[in-house]
Amino acid sequence: MLDRQNTINTSSTRSGIGLHSARLVVITIRPAPVDTGIVFYRSDLTGIDTAIPAHINNVSDVSLNTSICNSDGAEIGTIEHLMAAFAGMGIDNAYVDVSGPELPAFDGSSDRYCQMITEAGIKEQSDPRRYIKVLKPVSVEFHQAVSTLTPSSALHISTKIDFSDPFIGASQYFYVHDENSFVNELSAARTFCLYKDVSQMRAAGYAIGGSLDNAIVVKDGQMLNETPLRYTDEFVRHKTLDCLGDMRLAGLGIIGHMTTSRPGHRINSELLKALFSDESNYIIVTSDELNDAEEKVA
Ligand SMILES: [Zn+2]
Structure with a gap:
């Protein structure tokens, strides 16, 4: 670390x-x-x-x-x-x-x-770097999405997705944060959407700049982009990338295990709000204090 x-x-x-x-x-x-x-x-x-x-x-x-x-x-x-x-x-x-x-x-x-x-x-x-260390489990639900944060020795993110389009389908990813894992595993995973949602998103003022150059678009079991997937499980990796980015809005890095099913930006923000809603859920520690604690355990 x-x-x-x-x-x-x-x-x-x-x-x-x-x-x-x-x-x-x-x-x-x-x-x-x-x-x-x-x-x-x-x-x-x-x-x-x-x-x-x-x-x-x-x-x-x-x-x-x-x-x-x-x-x-x-x-x-x-x-x-x-x-x-x-x-x-x-x-x-x-x-x-x-x-x-x-x-x-x-x-x-x-x-x-x-x-x-x-x-x-x-x-x-x-x-020294400071972290938010999760002390107690915190859980939130929103529609079909469920997310929890539990105590852990490092930042881990377990992500599950389940889309009706078979090209995306159901998959899961377990991310263990270290110095190189983001660049090696997640950073290239692109955002995505279903073609059937595009007109509704645009009517609501979203995705106006969206194109096959900046998103994977999936229609009826295929992707419309001509460039291939960068990872076979690119969709769940991108959702994990989004979770990591949204969790950084804690202001400091989190030491805890995020487990999330069907995540999105709304439930990610609700999870952080739930974490901060009770001061006994977490403690702010420096890297020096963490190292001291690890030495005592060892
Ligand atoms: Zn994204």
């Missing part, structure tokens, strides 16, 4: 269109001091506070994406794939400038965000 907090070495910039808004935006990730966490800035807005800390208390929309908003009304959407890259690559502190209301979709996965972090370089900082 890495002991110190990490930021990035220098800035990195890309541009791309949002999955839902279709807006072309420029995104820059920048280094941030210890204990900053992840803070977004709307670089296109003036006259209001444009800083939006990535925290569950700021979540404003969980329909088909995760959006956050500050008290001045500055909002940023579809943050989950970048948050997953920060969580997966162990970045504790970063500033993110975005010139519009939604992050770029890129190819529908976290790969481009991982490239930005790799290009910027990872920089170890002076202070």
